[in-house]
Amino acid sequence: MNHYSDKELLEQFNNGNADYAFNLIVRKYQQKIYAHVRHLVVDHDDADDLTQTTFIKAWKALGNFRADAQLYTWLYRIATNECYTFLKNKRKRFFIPIHDVEAELTEKLEHEPSLKANELELKLQKAILSLPEKQRVVFTLRYYDEMKYEDMSAVLGTSVGALKASYHHAAQKIEKFLQSF
Amino acid sequence: MKDEIYNELKDKAPLLSSIEKKHLFDTPENYFEQLPSAIQQKIKQTETNTFKTLFSKLLKPQFAIGLSVILLAGSFYLYNQYKTENNQYAFVAVNVDSLNVNELSDMLDTDQLESIAPTDNDADTETINYLIENYNDLSYDINDI
Numbered sequence: 001m002n003h004y005s006d007k008e009l010l011e012q013f014n015n016g017n018a019d020y021a022f023n024l025i026v027r028k029y030q031q032k033i034y035a036h037v038r039h040l041v042v043d044h045d046d047a048d049d050l051t052q053t054t055f056i057k058a059w060k061a062l063g064n065f066r067a068d069a070q071l072y073t074w075l076y077r078i079a080t081n082e083c084y085t086f087l088k089n090k091r092k093r094f095f096i097p098i099h100d101v102e103a104e105l106t107e108k109l110e111h112e113p114s115l116k117a118n119e120l121e122l123k124l125q126k127a128i129l130s131l132p133e134k135q136r137v138v139f140t141l142r143y144y145d146e147m148k149y150e151d152m153s154a155v156l157g158t159s160v161g162a163l164k165a166s167y168h169h170a171a172q173k174i175e176k177f178l179q180s181f
Numbered sequence: 182m183k184d185e186i187y188n189e190l191k192d193k194a195p196l197l198s199s200i201e202k203k204h205l206f207d208t209p210e211n212y213f214e215q216l217p218s219a220i221q222q223k224i225k226q227t228e229t230n231t232f233k234t235l236f237s238k239l240l241k242p243q244f245a246i247g248l249s250v251i252l253l254a255g256s257f258y259l260y261n262q263y264k265t266e267n268n269q270y271a272f273v274a275v276n277v278d279s280l281n282v283n284e285l286s287d288m289l290d291t292d293q294l295e296s297i298a299p300t301d302n303d304a305d306t307e308t309i310n311y312l313i314e315n316y317n318d319l320s321y322d323i324n325d326i
Contacts, residue, residue: 019221022221023217023221026216026217026220027217030213030216030217031213034208034213034216035204035206038206044206044208044209048212048216051216052216052219052220052223055220056220056223056224056227059220059224112206114206114207114208115205115206115207116205116206116207117205120200121200121205124197124200125205142186143186143202144202146183146186167189168193171189171190171193171194171197172193172194174194174197175193175194175195175196175197178196178197179196
């Protein structure tokens with residue numbers, strides 16, 4: 001784990017040390033980005049592809065990255081958009097109605113060998129997958145990534161107030177889901 | 182931040198807030214050690230592919246035809262421009278006596294005019310001064326030089 005700040009890494013990237021600096025950026029954020037993506041798409045291979053795509057897109061655009069923006073919210077933004085596109089394409093490709101993609105993900109979750117969860121934790125994962133897509137992203141960012149609402153606002157382009165409301169709705173729905181079993 | 186999130190949930194969703202948060206999904210062994218080099222490799226591959234795609238697009242018949250049409254049209258335009266300019270200079274050369282200065286400047290560009298018009302009279306003055314100093318025969322008409 002490197003201890004460079006985002007600002008230092010970006011300076012190195014722009015001062016002719018791009019490969020080295022980018023490698024450090026990947027090492028710094030790979031686990032967070034992967035975990036975020038994995039919560040949204042469940043499958044490891046899909047999460048792996050999307051994480052790699054996220055960093056490749058970041059590499060291509062990093063030269064034009066505004067210094068006033070936060071690198072980590074920017075990476076989350078790319079990753080989240082990649083997940084949205086992935087799920088949208090999945091629906092289009094298989095002509096599956098919206099809820100069926102989530103049903104497919106739930107099915108995957110039940111048979112996922114790499115999921116080390118007890119009954120309640122598995123229920124929680126299923127409850128999260130039962131949420132509407134945008135609400136699921138909001139819940140994941142707040143609950144698992146412990147992101148500030150201001151940063152979530154930068155990632156999702158939604159107001160802080162709307163995000164708070166969305167998170168509370170999501171939490172209530174999950175609570176009901178957990179209590180119903 | 183952890184406390185803030187917990188407090189946010191404990192009243193509204195007590196069951197949810199009681200669940201211990203942990204990484205539930207396992208990854209293959211050494212996954213995060215290998216991921217950065219896998220990404221770097223893909224980046225290099227993408228950069229090579231971008232060049233190859235561009236090159237192979239240029240080789241496709243429809244692009245080749247399009248490119249040929251553009252090149253032909255460009256060559257035709259440049260040839261016509263060259264021809265018009267040459268005709269103008271030929272006309273000026275034949276009719277230089279009957280054209281006044283304004284007509285000449287309209288037909289020729291400024292650079293052309295500067296190269297034709299005498300701009301430096303110093304050389305002539307120097308020649309005349311040299312002749313006055315070196316030829317004592319005053320009957321010699323300086324204007325004939």
